[in-house]
Amino acid sequence: MVQIDWYAWHRLYDRPKSKRAARLSQMQDLILRALDEQQGTPVNVLSVCAGQARELLGAVERFSRPQDVHAHLIELDPRNMEYAERALRDAGIGGVRTTVGDAGLRSHYEGIAPLDVLLLCGVFGNLTPQDIERTIALARAIVRPGGIVIWTRHRNEPDCVPQIESWFASHGFTGIHSGDRADPVAIAAHRLTGDGVPLPAEERVFTFIVGVAA
Ligand SMILES: C[S@@+](CC[C@H](N)C(=O)[O-])C[C@H]1O[C@@H](n2cnc3c(N)ncnc32)[C@H](O)[C@@H]1O
Structure with a gap:
């Protein structure tokens, strides 16, 4: 099984000209847009497999009302969680709830x-593709109608991105940002335009597997 040091993995974000840093900047812009359109208080955000929440x-650092953002982070690596919580608090976020654990479990939601x-x-x-669809079904159960999911997926062959978009559509979401299709990583956003649903019944929603065969 492939092992990754997920704390060290984030260091590539610190290389300004790296692809990882470019990806980070695109994610931040998209999240800021999602925050900017929120009218109510608080703005409830959940990050699944949050890493260092960079x-x-x-986005919070550039948002006009960081104190209104309440974030819940689920992440397996306590070092990343410590980094994320400290950095978000330093940025003036309204609240951070942290769960160090396996984000694939329904009970966390x-x-x-x-x-x-x-x-x-x-x-x-x-x-796996099956778990991606199950996670999208979970998203429908926890996002408010009108709420936004921001997601990423590499486009390595076989490119699963069109299938993911079609799963979002079949679970009541409408695409609001798909990025440049020539980019090696899709950074996209969907809005829940259908009705909400109850949480899925099974306790295991997904299994995070490094190097999974798509
Ligand atoms: C590819 S990184 C993404 C981090 C962050 N969301 C980002 O885009 O920068 C994946 C993260 O998932 C975490 N992780 C791996 N397995 C997990 C699991 N079962 N539950 C929660 N987090 C997990 C890793 O520790 C790592 O920080």
Whole structure:
């Protein structure tokens, strides 16, 4: 099994000209747009497999009312969680709730709805296609109608991005940003335009597998 040091993985974000840094900047812009359109208070955000939450951090730092943002982060690596929590608090965020654990478990999502913004960044590339669809079904259960999911997925062959878009559509979402189709990584956003649904019944929603065969 491939092992990755997920704390060290984030260091590439610090190289200004790297592809990873460019990807980060695009995610931050998209998240900022999603925050900007929120009228209510608080703005409830959940980041699944949050890592160091750098994508959310860069948006919160530029958002006009960071104190209104309440974030819940689910992340397996306690070092990343410590980094994320400290950085978000330093940025003046209204609240941070942290769950160090396996984000693939349904129980973490009980009572979490309704979310204004759900971040699934750096997740789908590590899930089987079946688990991607199950995660999209979960998204429908926890995002408020009108709320936004921001997600990423590499376009390595076989490119699963069109299939992901079609799953979002079949689960009540409408695409609002698909980015440049020539980019090696899709950074996209969908809005829940259908009705919400209850949480899925099964406790295991997804299994995060590094190097999963798509
Ligand atoms: C590709 S990184 C993405 C981090 C961040 N969302 C980003 O885009 O910069 C994946 C993250 O998922 C975390 N992770 C791996 N398996 C997990 C699991 N089962 N539950 C929660 N987090 C997990 C890793 O520790 C890592 O920080």
